[in-house]
Amino acid sequence: xxxxxxxxxxxxxxxxxxxxxxxMGIEVKSHMSSMxxxxxxxxxxxxxxxxxxxxxxxVKEQPQAAVKxxxxxxxxxxxxxxxxxxxxxxxxxxxxxxxxxxxxxHVPAPEPAETAPAPAAAPAVPAAPEKEILExxxxxxxxxxxxxxxxxxVELIKKLMGMGVLASMNQVLSExxxxxxxxxxxxxxxxxxxxxxxxxxxxxxxxxxxxxxxPIVTIMGHVDHGKTSLLDAIRESNVVSGEHGGITQKxxxxxxxxxxxxxxxxxxxxxxxxxxxxxxxxxxxxIVILIVAADDGIMPQTKEAIDHAKAAGAPIIVAINKIxxxxxxxxxIKQELTKYGLVPEEWGGKTQVVAISAKKKIGINDLLExxxxxxxxxxxxxxxDTYAQGVVIEGRLDKGRGAxxxxxxxxxxxxxxxxFITNYTYGKVRAIFNDQGKRLKDAKAVIPVExxxxxxxxxxxxxxxxxxxxxxxxxxxxxxxxxxxxxxxxKKKKKMTLEDLHKKIESGAEKKLQVIIKGDGxxxxxxxxxxxxxISSDNGIQVQVIHKDVGDITESDVLLADASDxxxxxxxxSVLPAAKDLAKxxxxxxxxxxxxxxxxxxxxxxxxxxxxxxxxxxxIGEAEVRQVFKVxxxxxxxxxxxxxxxxxxxxxxxxxxxxxYELLRAEVKTLKRFKDTVxxxxxxxxxxxxxxxxxxxxxxxxxxxxxxxxxxxxx
Numbered sequence: 001x002x003x004x005x006x007x008x009x010x011x012x013x014x015x016x017x018x019x020x021x022x023x024m025g026i027e028v029k030s031h032m033s034s035m036x037x038x039x040x041x042x043x044x045x046x047x048x049x050x051x052x053x054x055x056x057x058x059v060k061e062q063p064q065a066a067v068k069x070x071x072x073x074x075x076x077x078x079x080x081x082x083x084x085x086x087x088x089x090x091x092x093x094x095x096x097x098x099x100x101x102x103x104x105x106h107v108p109a110p111e112p113a114e115t116a117p118a119p120a121a122a123p124a125v126p127a128a129p130e131k132e133i134l135e136x137x138x139x140x141x142x143x144x145x146x147x148x149x150x151x152x153x154v155e156l157i158k159k160l161m162g163m164g165v166l167a168s169m170n171q172v173l174s175e176x177x178x179x180x181x182x183x184x185x186x187x188x189x190x191x192x193x194x195x196x197x198x199x200x201x202x203x204x205x206x207x208x209x210x211x212x213x214x215p216i217v218t219i220m221g222h223v224d225h226g227k228t229s230l231l232d233a234i235r236e237s238n239v240v241s242g243e244h245g246g247i248t249q250k251x252x253x254x255x256x257x258x259x260x261x262x263x264x265x266x267x268x269x270x271x272x273x274x275x276x277x278x279x280x281x282x283x284x285x286x287i288v289i290l291i292v293a294a295d296d297g298i299m300p301q302t303k304e305a306i307d308h309a310k311a312a313g314a315p316i317i318v319a320i321n322k323i324x325x326x327x328x329x330x331x332x333i334k335q336e337l338t339k340y341g342l343v344p345e346e347w348g349g350k351t352q353v354v355a356i357s358a359k360k361k362i363g364i365n366d367l368l369e370x371x372x373x374x375x376x377x378x379x380x381x382x383x384x385d386t387y388a389q390g391v392v393i394e395g396r397l398d399k400g401r402g403a404x405x406x407x408x409x410x411x412x413x414x415x416x417x418x419x420f421i422t423n424y425t426y427g428k429v430r431a432i433f434n435d436q437g438k439r440l441k442d443a444k445a446v447i448p449v450e451x452x453x454x455x456x457x458x459x460x461x462x463x464x465x466x467x468x469x470x471x472x473x474x475x476x477x478x479x480x481x482x483x484x485x486x487x488x489x490x491k492k493k494k495k496m497t498l499e500d501l502h503k504k505i506e507s508g509a510e511k512k513l514q515v516i517i518k519g520d521g522x523x524x525x526x527x528x529x530x531x532x533x534x535i536s537s538d539n540g541i542q543v544q545v546i547h548k549d550v551g552d553i554t555e556s557d558v559l560l561a562d563a564s565d566x567x568x569x570x571x572x573x574s575v576l577p578a579a580k581d582l583a584k585x586x587x588x589x590x591x592x593x594x595x596x597x598x599x600x601x602x603x604x605x606x607x608x609x610x611x612x613x614x615x616x617x618x619x620i621g622e623a624e625v626r627q628v629f630k631v632x633x634x635x636x637x638x639x640x641x642x643x644x645x646x647x648x649x650x651x652x653x654x655x656x657x658x659x660x661y662e663l664l665r666a667e668v669k670t671l672k673r674f675k676d677t678v679x680x681x682x683x684x685x686x687x688x689x690x691x692x693x694x695x696x697x698x699x700x701x702x703x704x705x706x707x708x709x710x711x712x713x714x715x
Contacts, residue, residue: 001034001035001037001040002033002034002035002180003017003018003021003028003033003034003035004163004164006035006040006043010044010047012047017043020043020046021035021043131186131187131188132186132187132188133187133188133189133190134148134149134182134187134188134189134190135190135191136148136178136189136190136191137191140172140173140178141169141170141171141172141173142156142157142160142167142168142169142170142171142173143169143170145173145178145181149181149182149185149187151185153169156181157169159181159184160177160181163177163180165177175191199421199465199476200389200423200463200465205383205386209383209385209386210381210382210383211381211382211383211384212380212381213380213381213382213384213445213446214255214261214262214263214264214375214380214446215263215264215286215287215371215372215374215375215378215380216264216266216284216285216286216287216408216410216446217263217264217265217266217285217286217287217288217289217371218265218266218284218285218287218288218289218314219231219265219266219288219289219291220288220289220290220291220305220308220309221290221291221292221301221302221305222292222293222296222299222300222301222302222305223301224293225291225292225293225296225299225302225321225322226291226293226321226322226358226359227291229321229358229359230289230291230319230321230356230358230364231254231265232358233358233359233361233364234256234258234263234265234364234368235254235256253265253266253393253406253408253435253448254435254448255434255435255446255447255448258368259365259368260365260368260369260372261372263368263371263372264408264446264447264448266284266285266393266408266448283312284391284393284408284410284461285312285314286314286315286375286378286380287314287315287316287317287371287374287375287378288305288309288312288314288315288316288317289316289317289318289319289367289371290302290305290306290309290316290317290318290319290342291318291319291321292318292319292320292321292333292337293320293321293322294320294321294322294323294325294328294329294330294333294355295322295325295326295327295328295329296322297332297333297336298333298336298337298339298340300549300550300551303340303547303549304547304549304556306340306342307546307547307560308547308560310341310546311546311547311560311563311564312563315374315378316342316351317351317352317353317354317367317370317371317374318333318337318342318344318351318352318353318354319354319356319363319367320333320334320353320354320355320356321356321357321358322357322358322359323355323356323357323362323363324357324359324360324362330355334347334353337351337353352370352373352374354366354367354370382410382411382445382446383411383412383445384411384412384413384444384445385412385413386411386412386413387412387418387465387466387467387468388409388411388412388413388414388415388418388420388443388445388464388465388466389409389410389411389412389463389464389465389466390407390408390409390410390411390414390445390463390464391407391408391410391461391462391463391464392405392406392407392408392422392458392459392460392461392462392463392464393406393407393408393448393460394406394460395454395457395458395459395460395462396457397457401431401452402452402454403425403427403452403454403455403456403457403458404450404451404452404454404457405422405450405451405454405457405458405464406448406449406450406451407448407449407450407451407464408446408447408448409443409444409445409446409447409448409449410445410446411445412444412445412466413442413443413444413445414429414432414442414443414449414451414466415429415441415442416429416430416431416432416441416442417429418466419466419467419468419469419470419472419473419474420464420465420466420467420473421464421465421467421473421476421477422454422458422459422462422463422464422465423459423462423463424456424458424459424462425454425455425456425457425458425462425477426454426455426473426474426476426477427453427454427455428453428470428473429451429452429453430452430453431451431452431453432449432450432451432452433449433450434447434448434449434450435448435449435450455477498567498589498591498602498603498606512542512543512544513542513543513544513567513603513606513607514544514546514564514565514566514567515532515543515544515545515546515566515567515568515569516545516546516547516548516557516560516561516564516566516567516568516569517529517532517545517547517548517549517569517570517571518548518549518550518551518552518553518557518568518569518570518571518573519548519549519550519570519571519572519573520550520571520572520573520679521550522550524571524572524596525548525549525550525571526548527596528548528569528571528596528599529545529548531596531597531599531600532545532569532599532600532603533545535600535603535604535607543603546560546564546566547560551573552570552573552574552575552576552579553568553570553573553574553575553576553579553590554576554578554579555576555578555579555582557579558579558582558583558586558588558590559582561583561588562586562588567588567589567590567591568583568588568589568590568591569590569591569592569593569599570590570591570592570593571592571593571594571596571599572594572649572679572680573592573679574592574650574651574679575590575592575651592651594649594707616708616709617653617706617707617708617709618706618707618708618709619646619704619705619706620646620647620648620649620652620705620706620707621643621645621646621647621648621652621681621683621704621705622643622644622645622646622702622703622704622705623641623642623643623644623648623687623689623702623703623705624641624642624644624700624701624702624703625639625640625641625697625698625699625700625701625702625703626640626641626642626686626699627640627699628640628697628698628699629688636690637690637694637695637696637697638670638672638688638689638690638697639688639689639690639691639694639697639701639703640686640687640688641686641687641688641689641703642685642686642687643681643682643683643684643685643686643687644683645683646683646705647680647681647682647683647705648668648671648680648681648687648689648705649668649671649679649680649705649707650668650670650671650677650678650679650680651667651668652667652668652705652706652707653665653666653667653668653705653706653707653708654666654667654668654689654691654694654703654704654705654706655703655704655706656691656694656697656701656702656703657701657702657703657704658698658700658701658702663694663701664691664693664694666691666692666693666694667691667692668689668690668691668692668705669690669691669692670688670689670690671687671688671689672687672688672689673685673686673687673688689703691703
């Protein structure tokens, strides 16, 4: 019996039964877990107050195959029958009425010897019928699964409702839901792996085939702190001269041979590719080099890099660069690093810190030695003599060569003519180039290469795998093309949101909520972070801030949230358009607040299941247009206004009224005080406003400002 069924039958909540099991020392994954019959009997006794034995069987997570025989239970008393009657619980009390009837009706005694009845045989326990194995795809809708079970969709929907799942005909079911329903219909589910993301699953290699491999290192840090200069110093080639503005223009991947061994370096601008890889489940980095300028210190992108590296679980080596410059203070940098949990080894910590000058090539050998020392501790190995596997670092469309992918080859050997599949496309290798542009016939892991032959441009972070033949690849690609987008859409729906947090807590699927905070100032970010991290619930759920910073919400924030299954919380900030689009695409939730206690209340309410995905527009301010300013350079009219009451925010919704009639309702694009863009205007102030679609403001127009707020259930 499933935990949720037992709880429902006994008028209890899932968490009550899970707590009892946990107190008994039994590990429970969720309310969908199965309980053996002996265990249900023991818990029933506990609920009734009867004493029970403490030794209990473990809760089983997977539906069991058919039981062909039932072993006899050990007899507890001399009178116990050979086969335990409890094996058929509904017949336990059957003998009692028969005995009573015998006492009330006179029955003549049977004649001895000849008519004496033979001793009654022990009741037989019939073997459970064999379960049919049903082989299905992983991403099945309700209607498709009903067809596979040969039942009507309405019947399946009713079954799901009984489990507390409200599903439509076209809703994709989770694997757990499919397993539970199948068990009720006496079927064992076998998922077809070949066309899902399981094709990228790691197949264990024979230990004899594994050979030591070089480390894959990602260089991260703030703009202008010397990421590319460091790579330039290591490669002893002038990469920087062809770039502009101090920002790496193209994602690079380079294999460098040193006197200490080979190292593969990834150079990632904005950390986007690094996070995209992690978001798609690819581990593309063994070690992170965090570069910090000795004359500058910890900057916003430095903090971001630290949080990204920690979220990925990669060891960090700090390179303090520009030690030759005037004003350099390495000790001050080390002190700042301790605030972020990076304590140098010489100060009793675990973080390796190296002082370098990339331009003057000071400390470079020391840094390489530290990298290889760290990699020795990681004991990195791979099988270079199998079918190739790796991860796409960058994809682009080249006019002369078609779709091109920069691939980090992590396993096996890639050859011309190899047929391959990625998460979203496929192809056949037409050409291979190394990082220096040299054409190769084949490439052995671990190495970054440029590959020609993709059918479509691959995504950064896509996994890539070679298959034995071209025909098999085309068959798999054709099958996946219909399911893969739906599978990805379904994964988006399962991303963390505050609204469904309680459901995930109840099911045991979540034990913590990860949060990214972006605010309008250091003080508010720290105050909000402190308030959020203090939140806990009776279920032992922890709230963890994995990244916090000042400024608007960017694509990088969304990528980190996507990779870490986190919720993005903004405080008095805006969401950049590109970030808004990416969040929608990846199913990442972004919440904007203007009062700290509202954030805390929302998270608490979400934990307790009181937060519903319902919103309402609340009027917060009213202004009168008193003058119109035309900005020729931007071809826009600004409504010079006076805030009569309330206030307005930069992300407010505005309704424009003229002569009592509403002209339009749209988002505020800009709020200005004099020449400065501001995030809030209060009552009694004059200001300028640009509203989306409000092209011809008129003196006398009324602008009403609204704020979108969530409706919370009241306790």
